[in-house]
């Protein structure tokens with residue numbers, strides 16, 4: 168039996184309407200985007216749904232943000248993406264032959280990569296640091312720019328810290344300073360809750376390591392249609408495959424913590440090089456973090472697949488793979504510090520010593536209240552819903568980024584020194600144990 172073309176059109180239209188998001192949901196997405204009201208963790212949502220359909224461009228609030236350039240007006244000490252690029256260029260020139268910059272372009276995305284290596288040195292440690300996978304975590308790239316300033320002699324690493332010259336004896340560096348540049352631009356114009364790339368994909372769930380399709384296309388942890396579907400992650404993959412880092416680090420914010428693989432697994436610890444990675448984190452902790460550190464993990468039933476932390480460790484066999492979360496708001500930070508200390512002293516230290524990961528039930532309530540991107544737990548449902556409903560743009564900003572110049576300076580100085588210290592500790596270990604490089 169054949170259908171007339173008009174009847175066929177009607178049927179097709181009906182099917183489309185049945186599968187399209189209901190009008191109420193679209194309205195909700197409009198509201199969410201125009202207010203930048205997103206949640207704080209787990210299922211945090213942003214305007215990706217509308218952005219995919221191009222509707223976001225017509226929203227008046229976004230246009231107003233674009234005109235005002237909100238970030239620079241409110242927090243002038245931050246760099247825009249363009250300023251990160253021009254700063255990197257300026258510093259590379261100043262580094263007189265030690266540093267170089269190239270730009271990788273793919274499908275409309277343009278990502279700068281800076282390499283720093285002292286010509287006469289013979290470093291054992293190749294350090295790759297990825298800044299800014301999540302665009303709202305502005306402080307991550309800012310700490311990268313500060314690290315480059317230190318490496319190129321424009322800023323001091325601080326007293327009691329190793330100097331850039333010492334670090335460059337044993338390590339060379341490759342830095343992606345701004346990993347999500349298209350979305351960062353939107354954040355600079357006031358969308359302070361935006362985490363994903365413009366396709367609505369979480370770049371730290373898009374790596375081909377236990378990658379899982381999502382049932383919720385609105386989730387801000389949307390892993391994308393397939394592993395490495397995004398131009399940004401394709402560029403990262405090419406870079407790390409070419410560079411073959413001995414130390415990989417991805418830098419985030421929203422809480423504080425230092426993690427090593429696995430992020431995806433509940434039952435098993437990553438066994439290769441586990442004690443050596445733990446030793447580095449332990450040494451960094453007292454001076455630079457005083458925060459949860461150890462093997463990432465997850466509560467039973469809560470997946471954290473597709474992370475770069477796991478992929479680089481597993482696929483490239485990098486001896487050291489880390490993820491740092493470097494900032495949260497001061498009130499949250501004080502509580503985190505106290506709670507972590509209490510956890511450590513009430514049995515946590517021996518658990519970690521015995522090889523447990525941070526997804527262990529002992530630490531559960533801490534990570535429920537201080538959501539980490541690398542320790543996935545179920546949120547307390549009521550609280551999380553209330554928080555999501557209330558979370559506005561400025562609340563996002565202060566959760567992920569320092570809101571005073573003083574806190575900004577302290578954060579970038581502390582972490583640039585921590586990156587150098589991490590590099591020195593790893594290069595020492597690599598020298599003592601050359602089998603790791605085999």
Ligand SMILES: [Zn+2]
Pocket residue numbers: 300301304418419420540
């Ligand atoms: Zn992040």
